[in-house]
Amino acid sequence: MTRPTVDLRPTTQPPRAPSRPITSLLVRPQVIALVAVLLVNWALFPGFFTITWQDGRLFGSLIDVLNRGAPVAILAIGMTAVIATKGVDLSVGAVMAISGAVAAVLVTSGVAAPVAVLVALGTGLLCGLWNGILVTVLDIQPIIATLVLMVAGRGLAQLVTEGYIVTFSDPLLIFIGTGSFLGLPMPVIIALVLMVAATLIVRRTALGLLIEAVGVNRSAARFAGLSANALLLIVYTFAGFCAAIAGLIVAGDIRGADANNAGLWLELDAILAVVIGGTSLMGGRFSIPMAVLGAMIIQAMNTGILISGFSPEFNLVVKSAVIIVILVLQSPLSARLLRRLPGTPK
Amino acid sequence: MKIFNTLALGAGLAGLLMSAAYAEGLQGKVIGFSQIGSESGWRAAETSVTKAVAAERGIDLKFADAQQKQENQIKAIRGFIAQGVDAILVAPVVATGWEEVLTEAKEANIPVVLLDRGIEAPEDLYLTSVASDxxxxxxxxxxxxxxxxxxxxxxxxxxxxxxxxxxxxxxxxxxxxxxxxxxxxxxxxxxxxxxxxxxxxxxxxxxxxxxxxxxxxxxxxxxxxxxxxxxxxxxxxxxxxxxxxxxxxxxxxxxxxxxxxxxxxxxxxxxLTPNMAGPAFDALDAYLNAGTAPEKFIITESRLYTPADDPQGEYDRRKGLGY
Missing domain, CATH: 3.40.50.2300 (Response regulator)
Structure with missing residues (x-):
């Protein structure tokens, strides 16, 4: 849909309106899907939308969806940028485990918590930079380049923790995972801030356009005078940074670094969130807020399954059925069918 | 000399702690242990407990970590057979594919004890299996x-x-x-x-x-x-x-x-006791020294712990085991 194709047919389309009305944002398939999933949850469990104030924070299933969805949303923010360059980062789950492990081991060995957090974030940056170097300098296909760290990274995390679940009682790390600010859980605040900041940076500068250009055609972008390699390095490093933040949240949440399980398979949820958000794996046009929305759809489904009382054997079946429906709604075929419906502008 | 004293003391303590009858039983025996790997804290604890129990009994334990691969376990078992060990412990990574190598051990007259997991193989290929229920x-x-x-x-x-x-x-x-x-x-x-x-x-x-x-x-x-x-x-x-x-x-x-x-x-x-080796060594002791074949399936105790059972003491005791 964003490939630079030339349409030879005469076009009668009017020039696009300078700004889209807000209603067009609300009738996107992602928003419809999220609302539908939330309504199903509400039907299964009438108290789903009930939010109460307890111990100085908001408390309710809807808050759980936001809170539990935050790590995947944060991963999806970084993943969107990578996928927009026609790449993919499979290592983010393992990087989460590494960052959590580094922070936990440092605080338990007496390092000040802010330093531990900074070192953990730095480790994430380094992991991302490593991926970026493999993709740019060595020109390895992203899926293979990041597969290296996906496999080895979990091993690295296990080396750092020596195979134990390293538990800690440091207030700062625990605050990152379970604290609250203005009544909202910290992970939600972090995800929101990151989403707004990343969106502003890519949309208020040319960066977003450059990322899309590299994603559509890396060689063409380079010939157009764009430093594609530098851009790719930045994008992969950013994905590593996002993964490190998510890793800190997950570790803080259980007050321990579980190298075996932290972030396990979350890279797949993050990719799914990006795809549900409408960003094509072929690169090009992307939307960070939509990817975050995708992460919330996934989590709303997970939370719904938990409170529905279905037996756990159905979890994955229900999840895949819903995802298939969402992807079919987004497919070019259904877009064409929608256009044929009477009453919609041709 | 000092080392010998320590060893003797260890063996003596083990005798007191475990069961006096087996105090000298496996002293100096060479036993090979093919462990799956260290995929969980419990597995790491099983490894360290096995090593500790073997040291207490004066057993020369040959340890092989298979890193979750059956081929490594089969290689390790073949290695143990070639070294002519007195017995082999295996924590099998999968249930199938053991007939050939276990037949080789049987032909070499080396008893094999399965730890923690069962396998699908004729029962005469191994001495016994120690597992929890x-x-x-x-x-x-x-x-x-x-x-x-x-x-x-x-x-x-x-x-x-x-x-x-x-x-x-x-x-x-x-x-x-x-x-x-x-x-x-x-x-x-x-x-x-x-x-x-x-x-x-x-x-x-x-x-x-x-x-x-x-x-x-x-x-x-x-x-x-x-x-x-x-x-x-x-x-x-x-x-x-x-x-x-x-x-x-x-x-x-x-x-x-x-x-x-x-x-x-x-x-x-x-x-879920990480001490699967203790009952295994008991069975091997009885088999090697007295010739009594143990039961085919030894079930470990599933002991209940509540706050009345000195949780602080249990915590301290387990913390160093590698969980």
């Missing part, structure tokens, strides 16, 4: 809860292990057996927490929301301690007191659940 573990947990609750009405929520895994199936079955016929105890919700802390916490959060802020939950049963630790945090986040408002019972007996017991936040755990 997962159904019994669930039953012990359930029986504790039945006793603790008495005649009160009690809604139980269950955190299952990974869907389809044998501990999840068996621990669920055993717990349900213990609760069968008790009209006041019902399992109202059951979901998988994948044996992990974070999923245990997330699932428990959902349960609490769905059961009127946790007021309708009287106990949580977790298929392993890690999920229980996660659930305890979820209960605290909801403003309830784990251990009092909601009883917590789980399985495995890892150090962190004892730390929770010390804090009054967990009520009971059933031990």
């Amino acid at each position: 997962q159904v019994k573990e669930g039953r012990v947990a359930g029986e504790w809860l039945v006793g603790a609750v008495g005649d009160k009405q009690c809604n139980v929520v269950e955190l299952q292990g990974t869907v389809g895994s044998s501990p999840a199936i068996n621990r669920k079955q055993g717990f349900e057996e213990a609760l069968a016929g008790k009209a006041n105890l019902t399992i109202t919700r059951s979901q998988t927490g994948d044996f992990t802390r974070s999923k245990g916490k997330e699932v428990m959060e959902g349960f609490i929301k769905a059961e009127d802020g946790g007021k309708n939950i009287c106990a949580v049963y977790a298929h392993n301690d890690d999920m229980a630790v996660g659930a305890i945090q979820a209960i605290k986040d909801a403003g309830l007191k784990p251990g009092t408002d909601i009883l917590v019972v789980s399985i495995d007996a890892v150090p962190d659940i004892f730390a929770a017991m010390v804090a009054g936040e967990a009520n009971a755990t059933v031990e």
Whole structure:
């Protein structure tokens, strides 16, 4: 849909309106899907939308969806940028485990918590930079380049923790995972801030356009005078940074670094969130807020399954059925069918 | 000389601690141990306990880590046979494909003891297998809860292990057996927490929301301690007191659940003992020295621990085992 194709047919389309009305944002398939999933949850469990104030924070299933969805949303923010360059980062789950492990081991060995957090974030940056170097300098296909760290990274995390679940009682790390600010859980605040900041940076500068250009055609972008390699390095490093933040949240949440399980398979949820958000794996046009929305759809489904009382054997079946429906709604075929419906502008 | 004294002292202590009859039994014997790997804390504890028990008995233990690969285990067993060891311990990574190498061990007249997991092979290919009874573990947990609750009405929520895994199936079955016929105890919700802390916490959060802020939950049963630790945090986040408002019972007996017991936040755990080697060495001792063949399936004790069993002491004792 964003490939630079030339349409030879005469076009009668009017020039696009300078700004889209807000209603067009609300009738996107992602928003419809999220609302539908939330309504199903509400039907299964009438108290789903009930939010109460307890111990100085908001408390309710809807808050759980936001809170539990935050790590995947944060991963999806970084993943969107990578996928927009026609790449993919499979290592983010393992990087989460590494960052959590580094922070936990440092605080338990007496390092000040802010330093531990900074070192953990730095480790994430380094992991991302490593991926970026493999993709740019060595020109390895992203899926293979990041597969290296996906496999080895979990091993690295296990080396750092020596195979134990390293538990800690440091207030700062625990605050990152379970604290609250203005009544909202910290992970939600972090995800929101990151989403707004990343969106502003890519949309208020040319960066977003450059990322899309590299994603559509890396060689063409380079010939157009764009430093594609530098851009790719930045994008992969950013994905590593996002993964490190998510890793800190997950570790803080259980007050321990579980190298075996932290972030396990979350890279797949993050990719799914990006795809549900409408960003094509072929690169090009992307939307960070939509990817975050995708992460919330996934989590709303997970939370719904938990409170529905279905037996756990159905979890994955229900999840895949819903995802298939969402992807079919987004497919070019259904877009064409929608256009044929009477009453919609041709 | 000093080393010899230490060894003798160790062997003497082992004799006192274990069973006087076996004090000299396996002294100086060479035993090969093919371990799966170190994929979990329990596995690491099993390795360190096996090494410690072997040292206490004066056994020369040859240790081989297979890193989750059967081919490595088969290589290790062939290596043990070539070295002419007195016996072989194997914690098999998979259930099938053992006939050939076990036949080689049998032809070399080396007894093989299986640890922790069973295999699909003719029973005459190995001396015995030492394992826990997962159904019994669930039953012990359930029986504790039945006793603790008495005649009160009690809604139980269950955190299952990974869907389809044998501990999840068996621990669920055993717990349900213990609760069968008790009209006041019902399992109202059951979901998988994948044996992990974070999923245990997330699932428990959902349960609490769905059961009127946790007021309708009287106990949580977790298929392993890690999920229980996660659930305890979820209960605290909801403003309830784990251990009092909601009883917590789980399985495995890892150090962190004892730390929770010390804090009054967990009520009971059933031990999956990492000491599979102890009963294995007992069986080998009887077989090598007295020629008595042991039972084909040795079931380890599924011991119940509650806050009355010195949780602080248990925590300290287990902390160094590699969990």
